[in-house]
Amino acid sequence: MNDKQETIGYVNKIIPFSNVDGEGNRMAIFLQGCNYNCLYCHNPETINRCVNCGECVPVCEYEALSMVDGKVQYDIDKCVNCDACIATCKKNSSPKITKITASELMKKIEKVKFFISGITVSGGECTLQRDFLKELFTKVKSLGLTTFIDTNGSTPIYMDKELLEVTDKTMIDLKAFHPEENKILTGLTNETVIKNIRELGKLDKIYEIRTVVVPEVLNNNYTVDMGSKLLAEINPNIQYKLIKYRPMGVRKELLETTVPTNDYMKELESIARANGCINTIIV
Numbered sequence: 001m002n003d004k005q006e007t008i009g010y011v012n013k014i015i016p017f018s019n020v021d022g023e024g025n026r027m028a029i030f031l032q033g034c035n036y037n038c039l040y041c042h043n044p045e046t047i048n049r050c051v052n053c054g055e056c057v058p059v060c061e062y063e064a065l066s067m068v069d070g071k072v073q074y075d076i077d078k079c080v081n082c083d084a085c086i087a088t089c090k091k092n093s094s095p096k097i098t099k100i101t102a103s104e105l106m107k108k109i110e111k112v113k114f115f116i117s118g119i120t121v122s123g124g125e126c127t128l129q130r131d132f133l134k135e136l137f138t139k140v141k142s143l144g145l146t147t148f149i150d151t152n153g154s155t156p157i158y159m160d161k162e163l164l165e166v167t168d169k170t171m172i173d174l175k176a177f178h179p180e181e182n183k184i185l186t187g188l189t190n191e192t193v194i195k196n197i198r199e200l201g202k203l204d205k206i207y208e209i210r211t212v213v214v215p216e217v218l219n220n221n222y223t224v225d226m227g228s229k230l231l232a233e234i235n236p237n238i239q240y241k242l243i244k245y246r247p248m249g250v251r252k253e254l255l256e257t258t259v260p261t262n263d264y265m266k267e268l269e270s271i272a273r274a275n276g277c278i279n280t281i282i283v
């Protein structure tokens with residue numbers, strides 16, 4: 001397959017070395033576009049594709065943005081990452097998107113392959129770019145590196161045998177256990193999330209499940225109670241990560257929300273452990 005036949009991936013950001021995106025030292029690749037619209041989204045500029053309205057172009061003082069034939073052009077070499085463009089965008093998007101094929105991205109991965117154990121592709125919601133993901137993972141596996149998907153779990157990954165063949169592990173958000181609460185929080189119910197957790201857990205394809213704890217907004221006790229019971233039933237060794245809500249980068253609606261106390265996080269951890277999740281951690 002040559003470059004012309006390859007799928008174009010829309011990449012928001014690449015972090016060459018990360019030790020918080022799965023096992024070991026990993027390259028973290030964030031794809032643009034998400035089907036959730038979480039109340040507490042920490043990077044809302046990853047939600048939508050740019051519609052080329054051009055409003056952010058004059059905001060850039062460094063001439064990194066321009067309009068050519070009605071489309072925003074981004075010059076990464078001139079960009080100083082001040083994010084003034086992102087602050088201007090009213091469409092939950094970013095002009096700083098790189099369109100890239102798996103072969104092109106592999107050139108960046110090959111440069112650091114001796115320093116990483118694998119790559120983690122996140123988002124946005126990376127599984128919305130499933131073909132690009134599969135092409136990239138197929139190539140990455142040939143280097144002997146591991147491949148992780150960081151996902152909101154809303155697409156039926158468990159049914160995608162081709163993708164799973166080249167995916168080592170998934171990291172799945174369990175944002176709320178009750179489907180209606182999940183809908184209020186994200187815009188979608190969570191039946192597919194639960195099915196993914198159940199089926200991918202049976203296939204030993206889960207590295208961790210994560211729940212963000214937001215006091216006064218979510219029924220955290222219910223989600224942790226039900227979620228940990230589900231995990232314990234599938235495999236008590238699956239890592240269950242309880243994440244303290246922090247109001248960095250979120251939209252104004254939630255800025256005033258209380259940050260959970262350490263005592264409350266420990267109370268939730270105790271619930272999960274009592275339910276049999278022996279690998280529960282707080283971050």
Ligand code: SF4
Pocket residue numbers: 049050051052053054055056057072088089090091093094095
């Ligand atoms: S990033 Fe936002 S503001 Fe800039 S052109 Fe695209 S949609 Fe318009």
Ligand code: SF4
Pocket residue numbers: 059060061062063064065078079080081082083084085086096
């Ligand atoms: S982040 Fe880059 S492209 Fe955006 S305004 Fe700043 S310099 Fe310009």
